[in-house]
Every structure is written in structure tokens, then in C-alpha cells.
Amino acid sequence: MRFENxxxxxxxxxxxxxxEGHPAEAIIYTLHTDGHPQDINEAVYQYLQEIYPREQSxxxxxxxxxxxxxxxxxDKEVQVLLTxxxxxxxxxxxFLSSEECDQIVADSKPKLRPSTVINAVSGSYDTDNQIRTSYGSSFKRxxxxxxxxxxxxxxxxxxxxxxxxxxxQILNYAPGAEYKPHMDYFDPKFSGNANVLAMGGQRYATLIMxxxxxxxxxxxxxPKIGLDILPRKGCALYFAYANQNGWLDHRTLHGGSPVISGEKWIATKWMRFDKYTGPLA
Known part of the structure; x- marks a missing residue:
């Protein structure tokens, strides 16, 4: 659907x-709560991206x-493969050498635990086998x-x-494991996200290694933009989705498709607007 339709x-x-100066996410949320269909978001974001100044992106x-x-x-030169x-x-x-990848995996294996997701309503860290079926570990700074x-x-x-x-954060996916499509930012309209937002403000970008x-x-x-990135050892995927004015780009909905054969190892870095003060900081 396009805006003009x-x-x-x-x-x-x-x-x-x-x-009147209302932020993009507030406009989207109002339309959604008023009963407009979800696919209207695509049209509205297309329009807002065209008319808002650069600082709204x-x-x-x-x-x-x-x-x-x-x-x-x-300490090294990296290649740009896709933009x-x-x-x-x-x-x-x-971005990472083969030896660096192998060492990160080896150091992570003894610490693997079932992955959790943040409950946007309660703020708790829950194990949810319907959404995320990986194992994870982490490194202190x-x-x-x-x-x-x-x-x-x-x-x-x-x-x-x-x-x-x-x-x-390190994630390991065995055969059949996946992470259903989700957002990496914390939607402020859910009260359970208040605690994680207090640990350094909103996330604005992700780097997956x-x-x-x-x-x-x-x-x-x-899924919203039809992009599928195949995992290749040493590569890193960066994507941005927020700014300090409250813009949150829903088109960065993403997930990890099920592993069919072999296993998958990734390292993830989430970036915040302010100093991160949460666990392992």
C-alpha cells in the first residue's frame, strides 16, 4: 500500500x-489503536521518510x-559488501578473522545457557521457546x-x-533453532520496557557478527523489506532503527531463520544513545 492510496x-x-510536530511512532500508534490495518504502517513510513528532515531518520x-x-x-580494513x-x-x-571467530566460539561454549527475551509487559527476562530457541552467553566489557x-x-x-x-552477546543455534521476527529497540509504550530503557536509553543500532x-x-x-542475509564467517551486519527524537523504524523487523543443517554462531552488539549501565557493563 502507498500513501496516496x-x-x-x-x-x-x-x-x-x-x-503539529507529533513523532512518527505516535502517529503510527494512534492509527493502530483506532483500528486501522497493520499494513498502513508501510504507507505512513514511506510518507514520513520523505517529508521529515534528516534528523528525524x-x-x-x-x-x-x-x-x-x-x-x-x-586495526584492520573491512569490506563493504552490501548497503x-x-x-x-x-x-x-x-570484520573478524577466522581465528578470532573460532576463539570467541571456544570461549563461549562453557557459558552457554538458554536464551531469554525481555517481557515488554512485566520487564522480566523470560525463556520463550515459541520465539527464541537458541543458547547464549556473554562477555564482560x-x-x-x-x-x-x-x-x-x-x-x-x-x-x-x-x-x-x-x-x-553470543548466540548458538542448533538444527531447528530459530529466533522469530522481532524488533531490537524497546517500544516505550510498553511499561515493562522502562527498566531496560533506564540502563542507557533507547537502542539505535545493532551489529551482528x-x-x-x-x-x-x-x-x-x-520480512518487511524482503532482505535475506546468509551467514558467512567473519562478516558483520549493521542496521539502524532509532533516533533521540523517538523515531523507531519498524521496517527493521528481523529474525533468525531456522537452522536446517549444521549449527550457527553469532556475536551481537547493541548500541545505545547513552552510557550503558546494565549487566556486564
Whole structure:
């Protein structure tokens, strides 16, 4: 659905809300609670992206706007394999060496536990086998020389200060394991997200690092934009979805498709607007 296909009264209401300065997410939420169909979001976001100034778009550091095919990240050069503007997605090659990937996996194995999801209503960390069926572990900031090096590399590449990023999380998916499509940001309209938002503000971007080649399956899927990223050892996937004005880009809905054969290992770094003060900081 496109904006111009919406009912005339709906178009007029949206234009008036924009002129009054209401943020994008508030407009979307009001339309949804008034009974409008979910697919209206696509049309509204298309319109808002066109008329809002740049500062209303997700935060994208200047170095990530570069059109160069390679970027320097602290101690090595990485390749740009794919870029997408709306939403902002970049796939980097050779972000981690094969040896670094193997070491991260080896260090994580003894610490694996069933993965949890944050309950947006209660704020608790729950194990939900209907949504997420992976095992995970994490590293404290600067836990060892490898973690220190990777954190500096992430900061240099993305522009996110190290203290604003959450500790590196490791996920392991066995055959059949998956993570159903979800958002990485915390929707403030759910009261249960207040505690995690207090730990450093909103998340604005994610970096997923692929630690092995998966035999079959295990891709990172973005169903709203038809994007499917196959896991390749050493690559890293960056995507942005928020800004400090409250813009939250629903098109970054993403998930980990089921692993069909072999297993999948990834490392994830979530970036916040303020200093992260939560667990393992």
C-alpha cells in the first residue's frame, strides 16, 4: 500500500499530525489503536521518510554514510559488501578473522545457557521457546584481549562510544533453532520496557557478527523489506532503527531463520544513545 492510496481523510489527518510536530511512532500508534490495518504502517513510513528532515531518520554516523568500498576499523580494513538506505543496512566482509571467530566460539561454549527475551509487559527476562530457541552467553566489557580488540573495532567502524554499547552477546543455534521476527529497540509504550530503557536509553543500532558458515539455513531475514542475509564467517551486519527524537523504524523487523543443517554462531552488539549501565557493563 502507498500513501496516496490511503483514504483522503486519513491522509489529511496524518499531514495535520506531522504539521503539529507529533513523532512518527505516535502517529503510527494512534492509527493502530483506532483500528486501522497493520499494513498502513508501510504507507505512513514511506510518507514520513520523505517529508521529515534528516534528523528525524535513524541515527547514522557520518562514517557509515561513506560510499567507499572499504572502511578502516581500528586495526584492520573491512569490506563493504552490501548497503541499503531505507532502512539503513550495511553488510561488512572480513570484520573478524577466522581465528578470532573460532576463539570467541571456544570461549563461549562453557557459558552457554538458554536464551531469554525481555517481557515488554512485566520487564522480566523470560525463556520463550515459541520465539527464541537458541543458547547464549556473554562477555564482560574488556574481559580479555580479544574482546577489547573487537570492541575497539566496533566503536571505530560504527562511531558508537564503547561505553554506549552493550556487552557482546553470543548466540548458538542448533538444527531447528530459530529466533522469530522481532524488533531490537524497546517500544516505550510498553511499561515493562522502562527498566531496560533506564540502563542507557533507547537502542539505535545493532551489529551482528557471523562466527561460522552455516551448512543450510540460519539466515538473518528482514520480512518487511524482503532482505535475506546468509551467514558467512567473519562478516558483520549493521542496521539502524532509532533516533533521540523517538523515531523507531519498524521496517527493521528481523529474525533468525531456522537452522536446517549444521549449527550457527553469532556475536551481537547493541548500541545505545547513552552510557550503558546494565549487566556486564
Amino acid at each position: 490511503l483514504h483522503d481523510n486519513t491522509q489529511k489527518w496524518i499531514r495535520a499530525a506531522v504539521n 535513524p541515527l547514522i554516523p557520518d562514517q557509515l554514510r561513506s560510499t567507499e568500498s572499504t572502511r578502516f576499523a581500528y 541499503l538506505d531505507q532502512p539503513h543496512v550495511i553488510l561488512f566482509g572480513d 574488556k574481559e580479555n584481549d580479544l574482546v577489547k580488540r573487537v570492541e575497539k573495532r566496533i566503536s571505530a567502524l560504527t562511531g558508537c562510544p564503547e561505553k554506549h554499547a552493550e556487552p557482546i 557471523y562466527l561460522n558458515d552455516v551448512d543450510v539455513g540460519g539466515s538473518t531475514v528482514f
